Amino acid sequence: MTASDNVNLYLRLMHAADVERDRPLFHRPERSTQSYGDVADRSSRMASALIEWGLTPGDRLIAQIAKSTDAIALWLACLRTGVVFVPLNTAYTDGEVDVFIDDAETGYIVTTPGRGRGLTLGEHEDGTFAELVDRQPHDVDVPLAHASPGDPAAMLFTSGTTGRSKGAVLTHRGLTTNAEALAEVWGITGDDHLLHTLPVFHVHGLFVALHPLMLRGAAITFLPRFDAAQVIAQLPVASVLMGVPTHYSRLLDEPDFTADLAAGVRLFTSGSAPMTTRLHARFSDRTGRTITERYGMTECGIITSTVPGEAGPGTVGRPLPQMELRIGDDHIVEVRGPHLLDRYWRRPDATVASFTEDGWFRTGDIGTLDAKGVLTLSGRASDLIISGGYNIYPKEVEQAIDEDPRILESAVVGQPDEEWGETVVAFVVLEEGEEAVAFEPPDLSGRLAGFKRPRRWEVVAGLPRNAMGKVEKNRLRSFSD
Ligand code: MCA
Ligand code: AMP
DSSP: OOGGOOHHHHHHHHHHHHTTTTEEOOOOTOOEEHHHHHHHHHHHHHHHHHHHHTOTTOEEEEEEEEEEHHHHHHHHHHHHOOEEEEOOOOOOOOOHHHHHHHTTTTOEEEOOSSOSSSOOOOOOOOOOOHHHHTTTTTTTOOOOOOTTTTTTEEEEEOTTSSOOOOOEEEEHHHHHHHHHHHHHHHTTTTOEEEEOOSSSSSSSSIIIIIHHHTTTTTTEOOOOSOHHHHHHHGGGGEEEEOOOOHHHHHHHHTTOHHHHHHOOEEEEOOSOOOOHHHHHHHHHHHHHHOOOOEETTTTTTEEEEEOOTSSSSTTEEEEEEEEEEEEEETSSEEEESSSSSSSTTTOHHHHHHHOTTTSSSEEEEEEEEEEOEEEEEEEESOOEEEETTTTEOOOHHHHHTTTTTTEEEEEEEEEEEETTEEEEEEEEEEOOTTSTTTOOOOOOOTTTGGSOSHHHHHHHOSSBBOOSSBBOOOHHHHHHO
């Protein structure tokens, strides 16, 4: 084994820290700027803290923490030590998190101060984990863990095409290949400046937005969350903005989002959920620019991206370099290549079921390819709901609703929504003797993260079923009273 065998993604992401330590990485409004060298140092002390805490290569570290540059330093610290980073949505309730802790088979968890489990890391370099980091020597130099291409780097929980959450094990090879491919097709250089507004517990904000920029030594203005006024205030410095359709819908609701403001940004990208033709058109009418649409999935990273001129309802472009794509007999998009997950954690059955016999990953999305190899998506094979870029599994919501003794049965669907793309609607059938007019929806707040809770409730006499007895969700999706 030689140093050059080491394909640890850290080496690629933090190359700039070796050659030009002072190069700015994170601009933080109202706080100090952090250079590549600063972030390398912070991640080194965090790596030392992880080792003192007892983590060894291959252990899983669950992080349910607020967005901050420390969250990114923690991801880098995991790479440095060979620890598998497992980020979780901050909106999950404690009950939801328990399921992931069990499944990940780990006692190592970092949460936000006040959540009361594991060590804590706050937005302002505070919390018990930050204290442990502060106790590490300033000049600590943790040797970089050796990584082979197929070694796990991160695990992100997702549900793929079936309802139950599974950990997608992502490798150094997969994440590096995807980052390189994106930097290439989007022409990222060290002169770029990304305005980062996405959450950092999903592939989109954590990998897609950060990695291609870091590979090239570019700068990033790092906002704690998407806030349209803040985005407008910071946009003049940016050359790249990445978002979900809801972000663009919110920007377009602001009269201050003008063509002049958009003029300095050379690349706008959207994905994680379908962008409607109407939203594309509103954006172009306002700014004179087009949004590059990219299609991705936790298990695969980014699969396709458009180039200017490739537009149309559902059109998401061509496969990235080293990504192969075909349409299965059942119209499902299938992909193959080094970008893909290694496996689902502890679920060999699900891993086998997600691949065809000849080794293609089945995305569960339905699409067509034109003669030029451009992919157009038309829907999904599962009844997954995507609201504001977050996935919601109807079964999980239905199970929570059905615990209410007043409710006989329920069906949850996503209905089209201008701001959220889809919004969660629950149809409920009441037990005999319950009065529809007096019905108050159950309180699901302790049970389900806010974004999963139904925004609209409909009491119905019965659910529409087909001859097989299966609920006809298509009819409910277009139902309105
Ligand atoms: C927040 N709320 C939501 C959502 N987000 N409701 C439905 N759908 C959502 N996505 C609700 C909260 O429960 C709360 O309601 C209320 O909105 C305010 O919460 P807050 O957190 O303040 O909301 P926000 O800051 O306005 O958030 C909206 C958002 C955010 C900015 C659009 O959802 C967002 O950044 N989404 C991006 C998701 C993303 O990155 N997805 C990538 C995954 P209440 O008070 O009633 O509780 S897909 C992926 O990674 C693949 C690879 C890919 O292709 O990219
Ligand atoms: P996730 O499981 O959170 O990674 O979400 C992946 C899913 O998001 C994909 O399987 C698609 O259904 C959807 N998705 C991602 N990007 C796009 C896009 N540009 N257009 C339509 N759907 C998308």
